[in-house]
Amino acid sequence: MRFRPGRFDREKTGMLRRFCPAHAVASLPEISLDDLKAEDKSLILLDVDHTLVKWKQEEFSPEVLAWIAKAKEMGFHLCILSNTRHPERLQRLATQLGIEAFRGRFKPSTHMYEMALEKYGRRPQEAVMIGDQIMTDVLGANRSGIDAIWVQKMEGPEFIGTKFNRMMELLVTSLLYRSLVTPVDAIDANPGNLPFFERAIVKQILKFGFVGGISFVIDFTIRYLLVRKISFGGEKLSNTAGRWLLDHFPTIFKFATRPDAAFMPIAVFIAASVAMFNSFLLNRSFTFKVKSDEGKGQQLAKVYIVGYIGMGLNILISSGLYNIIPGHPDRSIAVSAVCAAVIVAAWNFVGQRYFAFQVHKEG
Ligand SMILES: [Mg+2]
Known part of the structure; x- marks a missing residue:
């Protein structure tokens, strides 16, 4: 010790x-x-x-x-x-x-x-x-x-x-x-x-991981509902929307082997946007302990910038993996989400700590 x-x-x-x-x-x-x-x-x-x-x-x-x-x-x-x-x-x-x-x-x-x-x-x-x-x-x-x-x-x-x-x-x-x-x-x-365990950065990483866990649950739940559960008129939303995307933008969505895989990036975008707001709120007060309200709007904007770049990575990684991982779609969606989350979490921690909240500059 x-x-x-x-x-x-x-x-x-x-x-x-x-x-x-x-x-x-x-x-x-x-x-x-x-x-x-x-x-x-x-x-x-x-x-x-x-x-x-x-x-x-x-x-x-x-x-x-x-x-x-x-x-x-x-x-x-x-x-x-x-x-x-x-x-x-x-x-x-x-x-x-x-x-x-x-x-x-x-x-x-x-x-x-x-x-x-x-x-x-x-x-x-x-x-x-x-x-x-x-x-x-x-x-x-x-x-x-x-x-x-x-x-x-x-x-x-x-x-x-x-x-x-x-x-x-x-x-x-x-x-x-x-x-x-x-x-x-x-x-x-x-x-x-x-x-x-008393070092500021170690505590922050642990807390960030905890918040990340909550954000992941939010993200995954919304994504799962959108892709696998929500139906309209007896057909899954993801199939209807995915087919529409394939019909109208065949070049962009040519990576998709099934209609629901084409819908995946949209589901990821919606789910991640909600999870990002949760991440902003909890990391600001709990992980990085930002006290003053000054620059709150700017911090939110920066968290979203970091988050959307991270989401770009997330879309690339999870859509790519969902497309190529064989087996039942329930399993594919889970594995691809976990892999992407780990990589994007590291990106988000660095981005929030050094860019959005800049806590390293304080005592
Ligand atoms: Mg002694």
């Missing part, structure tokens, strides 16, 4: 408050010790695996070592809180850093947090917990009244139980990200900081 750093507004998180860190950063050395000092923090509690060092490893990066050394120099008390099943490794790590380590009941139990507060004689507000897991480090800290800083997990494999926690974490964080206080500029400058 990609990681978006920043400060969280915990007032906004509601029921998820207990899972919400005060702060998210990419790695431990990026945490400003001056800021912690300014916030009157004097006790730093640290998780081990994927926060200080990779799982099972014992070699600290020079940046981590420098950060720890500076923290000590500035007068912070530091201590490790760990659930590890390998106390010897924990002891070696703590000795290397020259700080204390507590082992206790599994986080998110408040047990180890309380041990540390008591040992150093601090109040919860004076402490900060730094860890890479929401379900243990952050939740445990919040339950103890301690601010938590959530760091991105280091690269590399992890304990199998941790993987389960990560799934819960993904669920919780995708909701929490909405309460992240980050200037819009910063996100624009580096959209790569956003988790995949």
Whole structure:
């Protein structure tokens, strides 16, 4: 998962408050010790695996070592809180850093947090917990009244139980990200900081696909009724109209092997025009979230321009396929419509986003 750093507004998180860190950063050395000092923090509690060092490893990066050394120099008390099943490794790590380590009941139990507060004689507000897991480090800290800083997990494999926690974490964080206080500029400058499903374009494509699904149903229903269902005087409309087209414009409709196939382009035009209006309404408000009413008429015109060019493609592709796909006409009409819809959807997305609504130019 990609990681978006920043400060969280915990007032906004509601029921998820207990899972919400005060702060998210990419790695431990990026945490400003001056800021912690300014916030009157004097006790730093640290998780081990994927926060200080990779799982099972014992070699600290020079940046981590420098950060720890500076923290000590500035007068912070530091201590490790760990659930590890390998106390010897924990002891070696703590000795290397020259700080204390507590082992206790599994986080998110408040047990180890309380041990540390008591040992150093601090109040919860004076402490900060730094860890890479929401379900243990952050939740445990919040339950103890301690601010938590959530760091991105280091690269590399992890304990199998941790993987389960990560799934819960993904669920919780995708909701929490909405309460992240980050200037819009910063996100624009580096959209790569956003988790995949939080990226504007990904959301737009998903929503556009959803709207497209509705438009497709509208389009197909109208088309199906026109070509296959509506009859006048005991004969299908598509056959009557198709024969008329073949009689009067034999050159244009010579592609058609049956009268109803000649009528197909007309049915496509009517159905698509209705579907396009649906697409305009829903994509404008739901997909691209256009707020102001300014230029609404122009946007509608542009959606129709994009749509009619797309329909040209649609007529070419679906009529061509309806004409050549063998088998029952019900099947031919469905297959040809699906193929054309996929290609035309891509065209329409690009046309609406960059030409009609021009959302890429906004924040
Ligand atoms: Mg960890």
